[in-house]
Amino acid sequence: MTPSPTPSSQADSQPDVPPAPSTPAPSVPAPAALPGPAFVATRPAKQPGAFRRGFGLGAGAGLGAGSVLLVLAVVGSLISALVFGATAAAVGQSAGPRVSTLQTVWGSDIADRANTVLAIPVEGVIMADGGDGFSLTQSSYGYELARTIDALTANDAAGLLLLMNTPGGTINGSRAIADAVERYQSRTGKKVVAYVQGMSASGGMYAMAGADKIVADHGTLVGSIGVIFGPFERYKNVVATSGGLVTSGVTTTGGITQEYLTQGTGKDFGNPYRDMTARERKVFSQGIANEYQAFVAWVSKHRNIPAATITDQLGAFIFDPQTAVANGLIDAQLGPDEAFRDTVTLMGLDPSTARIAKRAAPTALEQLLGASARVYGYQAVAPYGAKASAVICAGAPQPLLWHGPVTSYCG
Template sequence: MTSTPDQHPSPTGEGSPASALPQAQPMPMMAPAPVFVPQPPRERSFRRGFGLGAGASLGAGGVLLILGIVGSLITALIYGSVLASVASNANGPRISGLETIWGSPTATTAQTVLAIPVEGAIEGDSGDGLTLTSSTYGYELARTLDELKAADAAGLVLLMNTPGGSVNGARAIADAVERYQSRTGKKVVAYVRGLSASGGMYAMAGADKIIADYGSLVGSIGIIMGPFSRYKDVVSTSGTILESGVTTTGGITEEYLTQGTGKDFGDPFRDMTAQERKVLMDGLANEYDGFVDWVSTHRGIPASTIKDDLGAFIYDGKTAIAKKLIDAQMGPDEAFRDAVQLMGLDAATARVARRTAPSALEQLLGASSRIYGYQAAAPSGTKATSAMCTGAPRPLAWHGPMSTICG
């Protein structure tokens, strides 16, 4: 067996096969350094989502806030308007609510004539109590007229249907009509629809034109006071808790203890003295002269004619025209048409409108159910509390029996 000696390279390289010599290795290539290109920062998903959500929320909240403010302002305006209307109705006139009674419902304010009813008994104000029938409060109506501006209406139509009433209430309306004419330069027409007697004549005498519907009565220029009771030869009074009376059985009389001459005036158990009669007649004469002078001045009728010819009588329309108490006799359509034309309006586009009662919402918020200036008829069974029906007698510009309003 032949062994092959191990071959080891000599230090000198001799004897080493060529294949055993180390080969030259290529130098490794260095990778090029990466080039850094700056990129815009990228938001993290959460941050981006949160930002978008917050922005949307803020935007929606801003819109809702604006809508809320606008809604609150609108609500405040509406509520304030209602409250203002309520306050006006509770404490004074209310002109805004109108209903058309003749003409075009679409007429503008400049084409609107305001109708002012004077109906039922004419009293001073609501503090004078209420009658069993409807009534007009002269002081309140005067305040309504005094607050009217020239731009509020093209003029006024007084709708008259009254037997009169208190002197002060009738004169308050008359004075307010005159102030309105002077202040605004607008005309006033009175239209009698049934009756305008005594205080009604007083209230409407200053109108620029007075028209009466067919069948109406006008006049009664006079003053009345009473009644004064006198029970002669009374020996007793009797009655129950429900009804009082005077009889001639018994022996009971009534007596007043007073100080001051005439203090017991009105005692029904004695006659009126001559002095008491004169004092009262002088007072009535003063009121009567004032009434006569007012009608004489505004209707162009001599005071002597009123006293000596017209007197306190009441007249039909034809006679009233002849005596110059009124100017014409017309039905409603013709009368309203004539009135608006007198005020320089086109009858085709004008209207006559009156105030309305407060709405249900206004009444719910505290407004009075009545129209300022008027009192509706009292419910059945109600006792009349009007100063004209109770208390001491006072001068009245009234026509007819008081039972028609007092029961």
């Protein structure tokens, strides 16, 4: 008895049909036919287990998610490349002399470059560059500020505003700023204004003398046109020296004296020490006399004050704003808002739509990509507990355009 096949295992049976004769062919014996319908024995398909189902589903989902993530990664890389390129350009600007991000000092935040006056702060000690070390407070690098000014075109800003608050510093750093201001005026035809907030003495006076207009805030100090060189120390009647950790290292019966060489009446006011040979005085005094004459000539030319008036009457004294106006060192005494309105008006701008802006520090992202944490032209924050290493604080004496003690800057 032949069992009935299930639908899933039944095969279609076809009767044996001999091929139609066409051409003579060799006779091949046909296989013996089985009695009854054809039957093919099969097993039902085995269903996958739970593990295989889960594995298959998980692998599929993983491949799908991986494909999506791959696409997103490629797109993200393209976007990152664009962002990186744009940011790297900004980093290059913020780390160098060109102007990138600006921070509004006064006026409208939405003003375009044609209505923006670029503020260049000159704060603290004026040094030549970063190789001069650092002081314990704000310092400005004259060479870097000069490069910043030299990089500006007539289209970068409506003019320059020097924000002055400095007791002076090195001769080369101060003169570098002064020369850059003069080149900017000649190159762009734009005006430069200097605004004193606190003090602009000695090297500060040198740096800002060529501005088209100089304005001072109330209570400021301006002047000190002179050169100082020193101090030179002398140990009188030395009886012993020691390299111990407790003693000072030198024992004298005549004490220790310090002496400065100066040009400009009253330049070393307050110094309690004196002594130097006649020959040393002559050699060093001639050197600083040359620097002094150049300083006097610069101020005389740009402020239209006779050189004899500077050397004989003004000397190296420092003056309040009212006296400075009377002596021709500055043009006006104004508070900040009045001074800024006066500045933009002088440059042909409408105060209601103009702004004054300064360069901003690099952002955290720019610093992450390699930008220096400091604004180009200014000293970074001194490390905690570090000793001041600026040229005015340590090393051999040099001629300086400086007013007052260096204690607050050198510790």
